[in-house]
Amino acid sequence: MPFTIASEASFEEDIKKSRFQAVAVPVENEQAVKDFLEKNKDLTTTHQCWAWKIGHHVRFNDDGEPSGTAGRPILATIEGNELTNVLVLVNRWYGGIKLGTGGLVRAYGGCAGQCLLLTEKIELIEKKKVSFACQFNEWAIFQYELNTQNIEYTEEYTAEGVTVEALLQVHQIEPLALKIQDVSRGREALKVIEEPKDD
Template identity: 85%
Template sequence: MPFTIASQVSFEEDIKKSRFQAIAVPVENEQVVKDFLETHKDLTTTHQCWAWKIGHNVRFNDDGEPSGTAGRPILATIEGNELTNILVLVNRWYGGIKLGTGGLVRAYGGCAGQCLLLAEKIELIEKKKVNFACQFNEWSIFQYELNQQQIEFKQDYTATGVQVEALLQIHQIEPLSLKIQDVTRGREQLKIVEESQND
């Protein structure tokens, strides 16, 4: 069962005069990763190394540290904790003492690991994007239903009614589908939007 983390956490430690700061954050897609790394660009750091995993996609970056001593250990920590949809960034401010490759692996992997220990792990629930249409007089029924189940949705008012797009957990699809058929007397169907997987 894949897990992610509930919210952003961070951890700092000093290792042989170098300061290490790990920040772990849940991410939904690659754009969120890019935005996060962009907003957390810190020119005072010596290195900003990171790793992320979303589903089967993984990336990591040593940012100038010797190859395999930073990004890979961070990724190993993510996978060791059975986490996905997560980005871990580890900043290093160099303190003048070289750690050696083994020391770097331990420092980056260890700092990331300590950070993840602070995070609340939550089960990653697969969601499907769906859409359906309804008439204006039916919308209040669906709006109530979606809010009751805390379903994320956005609605678009058209000339003929309301177009709704929502993110549903797997177990919510069938009940909502039946409800739509019931309320619209079979006129409307719930459609699942197939997202193109780009592996």
């Protein structure tokens, strides 16, 4: 069963006068990765190295450190903790003492590992995209239902009524499908949108 982390965590340590700061965050997609890295760009750092894993997709970046000494060890700690949908960014402020390649691997991997130890691991719940339509007078009922269950959705108003796309946890699909049939008296049905598999 894949796990992710419940919320953002950070950890800092000094190694031979260099300051290392790791930040781990849960991410849903590549856009979330880009947004986080953009928001956390820090020009005071000497290096900002990172790694992320989302499903079967992984990326890492050494940001100027010798190849394989930063991004890959960070990724190894993510995979070693059996995590997915996680980004770990490790900032380094150089303190004047070279650590050597082994030292860098230990520093980046170790700092990322300590950071991940502080996180709460949660089971990654599979979500599916669904869509349904309803009339204007029924929308308030469904909107209330979606909001009370903290379901992400987008709605679009058409001449006929409202079309809705939502992201549901697997166990939420059947109850909502029944509710839609009930409220619309069998006129509408919940459709599961199959995502193309890309592995």
